[in-house]
Every structure is written in structure tokens, then in C-alpha cells.
Amino acid sequence: MTTVTLLAVASLFALACVVLAMLLCTLRLLIGPSAQDRVLALDTLWMCIMLLALMLGIRYGSQIYFEAALIIALLGFVSTIALAKFLMRGEVIE
Amino acid sequence: MSSAEALPWWAAIPVALLLVLGGLMTLIGAFGLARLHSFYQRMHGPAITVTLGAGCILLASMLYFTVAQSRLVIHELLISVFVLMTAPVVAMLIMRAGVYRELRNRSETSAAVDARPDSD
Amino acid sequence: MKRWLPSPLLSISLLLLWLLLNQSIEPAHWLLGSVLGLVAPRLSRPLQPHGQARIRRPLALLRLLRLLWFSAIEIVRSCFNVSQIILLRRSADVNSQFIRVPLDLHSPHGLALLSCLINSTPGTVWVDLLPDGHELLLHVFDLHDEAWWIDTIKTRYERPIIEVFEIPATEGDPG
Numbered sequence: 016m017t018t019v020t021l022l023a024v025a026s027l028f029a030l031a032c033v034v035l036a037m038l039l040c041t042l043r044l045l046i047g048p049s050a051q052d053r054v055l056a057l058d059t060l061w062m063c064i065m066l067l068a069l070m071l072g073i074r075y076g077s078q079i080y081f082e083a084a085l086i087i088a089l090l091g092f093v094s095t096i097a098l099a100k101f102l103m104r105g106e107v108i109e
Numbered sequence: 110m111s112s113a114e115a116l117p118w119w120a121a122i123p124v125a126l127l128l129v130l131g132g133l134m135t136l137i138g139a140f141g142l143a144r145l146h147s148f149y150q151r152m153h154g155p156a157i158t159v160t161l162g163a164g165c166i167l168l169a170s171m172l173y174f175t176v177a178q179s180r181l182v183i184h185e186l187l188i189s190v191f192v193l194m195t196a197p198v199v200a201m202l203i204m205r206a207g208v209y210r211e212l213r214n215r216s217e218t219s220a221a222v223d224a225r226p227d228s229d
Numbered sequence: 230m231k232r233w234l235p236s237p238l239l240s241i242s243l244l245l246l247w248l249l250l251n252q253s254i255e256p257a258h259w260l261l262g263s264v265l266g267l268v269a270p271r272l273s274r275p276l277q278p279h280g281q282a283r284i285r286r287p288l289a290l291l292r293l294l295r296l297l298w299f300s301a302i303e304i305v306r307s308c309f310n311v312s313q314i315i316l317l318r319r320s321a322d323v324n325s326q327f328i329r330v331p332l333d334l335h336s337p338h339g340l341a342l343l344s345c346l347i348n349s350t351p352g353t354v355w356v357d358l359l360p361d362g363h364e365l366l367l368h369v370f371d372l373h374d375e376a377w378w379i380d381t382i383k384t385r386y387e388r389p390i391i392e393v394f395e396i397p398a399t400e401g402d403p404g
Contacts, residue, residue: 018121022173025125029132029166036139036158043143043151051207052148058199059142059155065188066135066163069170073128076177081170081184088188092195099199102206134308141315150325153311153370156351161308184249197348197355204354204368 026074033070037063054098061091120176124169131165138162148207152200159196164189240266279337289393296389300346311351314371326372327356330365330379334387339394343386353378 040063043056065087072080116124134157141154167185174182247262248254314323334340344355352370359366369378 018116025128029128032132032136036136039139039143099202099206137312146320197345200348
């Protein structure tokens with residue numbers, strides 16, 4: 016066993032964990048009884064996608080994934096803030 | 110497709126451990142999000158994902174690229190700082206949105222409770 | 230000096246951000262980063278409602294570092310606590326409660342730092358600052374001792390922040 020296989024196994028395990036976590040978030044996004052549950056699930060989904068990009072970067076030994084992760088983190092923050100603000104202000108048609 | 114480069118053992122083992130721990134923490138956070146019963150309890154699940162899960166994987170990434178390219182690669186610090194600064198804001202805003210919506214729903218249903226008790 | 234560098238810390242961090250983003254320490258990047266560090270704080274000054282955070286005593290920054298170190302340890306510890314609760318306990322058994330913590334801290338920057346630290350720790354979420362009596366509404370994941378939480382937040386988190394961000398005159402007031 017070399018370090019390459021060790022890292023391959025570890026990153027595969029971590030990838031599987033994160034994909035499972037994304038599935039659980041999607042479940043909450045679909046069944047979430049209230050709107051704030053869905054926003055919370057969406058925010059966690061953004062975070063998982065960012066971690067997924069970082070892990071793919073380690074797995075394939077490429078730094079291009081870093082830029083993707085940075086942009087995903089920025090977009091996730093802005094979109095979640097917008098959604099939460101929208102929920103706090105109330106419905107558009109009330 | 111290029112694959113992971115060969116690292117010395119002293120670096121590969123911490124990177125592998127950090128990856129496994131980060132993946133597990135992410136999974137536990139999402140599991141809490143899916144499993145817990147009330148919204149206020151669910152708020153606390155993703156906090157694990159954001160802090161320890163993201164922290165471990167960012168550390169693993171820094172360590173891996175620093176050793177693999179034999180130069181200091183610490184630009185993952187940017188993501189760490191950004192996540193540390195924004196995640197509390199996001200948590201507070203979602204929590205407030207939940208509290209305000211619940212208060213509003215409660216006042217609406219208590220106003221309409223005389224006419225229609227099971228409106229929801 | 231004061232006119233061109235209204236906030237040296239912010240300028241230095243913008244320069245560092247630029248260098249990290251480009252992953253190089255060539256002179257050209259130092260130049261571009263310095264331009265960013267000089268221009269961006271001046272342009273964004275009208276956006277800051279409370280002005281720059283003023284550190285009263287520079288030595289108190291060491292206390293701030295100690296506070297950050299302590300809260301990092303606390304974050305890791307409560308991560309494991311919360312994950313244990315998520316994995317092992319039934320959801321109905323977990324005693325999730327709102328608690329109120331009376332605060333003495335009034336500086337807006339200090340409050341921002343305090344809310345960041347509390348929200349980063351898994352198991353506690355800052356909900357709102359109640360205007361009457363300046364109380365903080367906090368949601369705790371698994372509450373077993375309300376007095377312990379209030380005491381921890383007041384002595385471990387709030388006191389160092391007050392010492393760093395507020396005028397020493399208010400510090401003599403026994404809180």
C-alpha cells in the first residue's frame with residue numbers, strides 16, 4: 016500500500032460522506048415543513064458543494080477547484096442572505 | 110485524468126485522517142438536519158458542518174498542496190476566513206426569520222381561531 | 230497619515246488578501262495590492278454606519294487573541310458534544326431552550342464580535358438583542374444549567390471584549 020492509494024481511499028470515503036450529506040440535505044429541502052427549514056437545508060447544501068469541490072481538488076491534485084470553491088462560498092452566502100431577508104420581510108403577496 | 114501525487118508518509122497520514130474526520134463531521138451535521146424534530150433544534154446541526162467539517166477539509170487541502178508542490182500553499186485561508194465570518198451571520202438571519210415567521214403565524218392563527226380553529 | 234490610511238489594519242488585510250489570491254509575492258502584486266488597500270477603505274467609508282472600530286489599548290489585542298484561542302477550543306469541544314447528542318439521543322429528550330443573558334456590552338463592533346463567536350460555536354445561536362434592558366436572546370441546543378451559560382458568556386466572552394472595545398471608564402463599573 017502506497018500513500019497514493021491511502022489518499023485515494025480516504026478521499027473516496029470523504030466524498031461518499033459528503034454526497035450522503037447532500038442527499039440528506041435534499042431530503043430536508045423536499046420535505047421541510049416550513050420555508051425556513053428549506054432555506055437552512057439549501058445553505059447546508061451550498062456548504063457541502065463547496066467541500067465537495069475542495070475534496071475533488073485533493074483527489075485529482077489540481078488547484079483549479081480552489082477557485083470554484085471560493086466562488087461557490089461567495090454565491091452561497093449571498094443567496095442565503097437574500098432568501099432569509101425575504102422570509103423575514105414576509106410574502107410578496109400578502 | 111491526473112490523480113493524487115505521491116506524498117511522504119508523514120504528510121499522507123494526517124491528510125487522510127483530516128479528510129475522514131471532515132467527511133464524517135459533514136455527514137453528522139447533515140444527519141442532524143434531517144433527523145431532529147423541531148426547526149430550532151435543526152439549526153444546530155449544520156453548525157458542525159460549517160465549523161469542524163469545513164475546517165478539517167480546508168486544513169487537509171492546505172497540507173496536501175503545500176507538501177505536494179513543496180511550496181507554501183495557504184490560499185485556502187481565504188475560504189476559512191470567509192466562512193468563519195459569514196456562517197454566523199447566515200445562522201442568525203435564518204434563526205430570526207424562523208422566529209419572526211412563527212410569531213406572525215401564531216398571532217394570525219390566534220386572530221382567526223374563533224372562526225376556524227384548524228386553519229393550518 | 231490619518232487621512233491616507235484611515236484604518237491600517239483593514240489596508241494590511243486587503244493587501245494580504247490580494248497576495249494570497251494571486252499566490253505570488255512579486256513587486257507588481259505588492260503594488261496592485263497596496264492600491265487596493267489604499268482605495269477600498271476610502272471608498273467604503275460612507276458605508277460604515279459606526280465608523281472604524283477603535284481599539285482602546287493595543288495591549289488588549291493580546292487578550293483578544295487569547296479569547297480567539299479559547300473559543301477555537303470551545304468550538305471543537307462543542308462540535309463533538311453536539312454530534313454525540315445528534316447521534317445518540319432521541320430528539321424529544323434534548324432540552325432545547327431559549328435563554329436570556331443580560332449584557333453590559335454596548336459597542337457595536339464588540340457586539341458583532343461576540344455574536345460571531347457565539348454563533349460559530351455549535352449548540353448556541355444568537356437570536357436577537359432585546360431592546361428592553363439590553364438582553365440577549367440565545368437558543369441553546371441542550372440546556373442543563375442556565376446559570377452556567379450566563380456566567381460563561383459574561384466572564385469568558387464578554388469581559389475581554391469590553392476591555393478591548395470600550396472606554397476603560399465603564400470598566401470600573403462592577404458588572
